Amino acid sequence: MRTRKKKWAAGELAGNPRILRDENLLGRMREVFGNDNPIHLEVGCGKGRFITEMSRRHPEINFIALEREPTILAAAARRAEESGANSLVFMLADVDNLEEYFQLDNITRLYINFCDPWPRKKKWARRRLTHSNYLAKYEALRIPELFFKTDNRILFEFSLESFSRQKWLVQNVSLDLHRSGMEDNIMTEYEEKFSAHGPIYRLEAYPPFAHTI
DSSP: OOOOOOOOOOHHHHHOBBBOOOOOTOOHHHHTTTTTEEEEEEESSSTSHHHHHHHHOOOSSEEEEEEEEEEHHHHHHHHHHHHHHSSEEEEOOGGGGHHHHHOTTOEEEEEEEEEEOOOOOOOGGGGGGGGGGHHHHHTOOOHHHHHHESSSSHHHHHHHHHHHTTTTTEEEEEGGGGGOOOSSSSOHOOOOHHHOOOOOEEEEEEEEOOOOO
């Protein structure tokens, strides 16, 4: 879906202090926050509702939100700044270049919420963020856990198979999150809008180096 440009977005991108601009900081994220707290990363943060609320609830954790669409990123950073969120910064970047931004063991948890399911052509499967090519990226950076949500059953089943083939451990699988009794779920904007149309699927996954079975 094409994002409409907003007149205020350029100014927000240029002036919002939460948006990282100094490329010399990339790969040295702990310097950004000035502490050694764990770092959680969301890729494809949308307008930032999820990651902003996470940072509000968990001041003991540093959060990074990555988004490749400038106007959407501007909206997310504005929301965070207006809310007075805790340790939360944003990056205008693409997940395909993840290894250019982070060093080994920088990220302690990865969130993937409602990514594009790429459903129409079989060859597009490699673009899914749970494809084995992406799982290899996450493993290479030694990200020890991944939390995943989607409303697309095809993508969810594909993801389960992908994790299994790569020997990731999958836990806390929910086929209908909003009826599961999970009390601390934070909804994204997309989730709130479309959950009435069908179930939300969720899982937690751990790469081979992070588990022993």
